[in-house]
Amino acid sequence: MNDEAPDHHDDDAPVQEARVWQDNGWTARVIKNEDDEGWAVAMYKDGEAEPALVGPWTMGRDKKNPKPLDVNAFNTLVKTAYEVLRRHEQQLHARLHKSTVVSGPDGELKVTLDIVPDEDNPYALLTAIDEMGEQVAQVRVDAGFKLSPASALAWVENDFRAPR
Template sequence: MSIELEQEDVSIFEDRLWHHKGWEARVIKNEDDDGWAVAMTQDGQAEPALVGPWTMGRDKKSPKPLDVSAFNTLVKTASEIIRRHEQHQAAMLHKTIEIEVRGLRVVVALDIEPDEENPTATLTATAADGSQLAKVRARPDQGLTRASAQRWADAGYPRASED
């Protein structure tokens, strides 16, 4: 009988390696100079979310050992970097603009579905009462500006031409 533990279930607390609650902090030799760096990697990720300088120890040659306070700060910082990246990605894939059409407020949204081979996009116009005025396929590289949204609405929400 074999018992398998999830990687996040195992905690490691060594001078240059901490692994705890889904995060790994690894102190590594800085390739650019004689100093040290720390890499923070979330479980399941191939690349670190954060790589930054690390403090030298008292002997000015070896790195300072990791400790609970430093680890917690590194987790907080790396988590914030991931959160900001996710927010940026979401903002790039979903854009909304509010315009006025014949005296009524209309929200125009461009939603992009990323796909390496066949990305798609949808352009939607929604009235202030929540009713959908139009929904058309759009080019995934189409931009959305107040002017382009207004032109689309003023033209009666036509389908985008397929090039």
Template sequence: MTHDMAHDDTDTPDVIHEPRLWRDNGWTARVVKNEDDDGWAVEMVKDGEPEPALVGPWTMGRDKKNPKPLDQAAFLTLVKTAGEVVRRHEQHLHALHHKRVEASLDGERISVTLDIVPDEDDPHAWLAASDAAGDSLARVRVRPDFKLNASSAQAWVDKGFGRPG
């Protein structure tokens, strides 16, 4: 059996530039029939992801029946838009799972953070404190629904960083 070295690159999917399918630069654009109407849609899927990051309407071609073919300019615009959607989603998830407030200890500013770990089997959160230099002062495990705000943070600091009730 001969081994073809040209197809040995298993880490990177093959580059495809077809009228209804482009794969390049870590993304795949696929033009599909729009299930909601007679038109067409385009799906943008990031390599390794099971679901599209973006699905949007796609332009009809000149024959008003088939979709306009994908091209380099359209693909680059779709990659940029889909990348922005992914970044906004990641920022939103980070904001949901990470909170930060300020407290004080002996006149010094303390940063108190809550990092929620959305584990299906063992959901929990980490409550942590660090000084102005970023050095860790404490870290305790808490319930994932712990309400972090200025007063709960200050109460935790005032009680010596013990496990909150």
């Protein structure tokens, strides 16, 4: 009888061990907390090199080793890590996409500023959209352009010429 582990294993099978739990596109790793005597857990989304979330992890009963991961803890960690990523996405979107509404000669216009964070040449697109959802005008502006009701109105009143 051969006591060695079989040569084959299912790469798609979820890992569910005391310090590593992997399932549904996420991996939880219990790691030594470098800042103190305790433990931490790092949550990685599949394909990402950096953890989406790192937080403290509970000590086990022996007060030396970490509490083992389990399905309930893993599911809570996945939910928390997903929420953290979602908040980051919302903050990035809010930083890169701004809008205001101004009154133009033919009614209200929604004016949007969409920043394109290109490493070499960042820029933004200033766009006017009428009440029917049709694009009225669009110009390329500096990525540092400050959209405000006053700057949007000035652009509209200047016949949509690119602001200086």
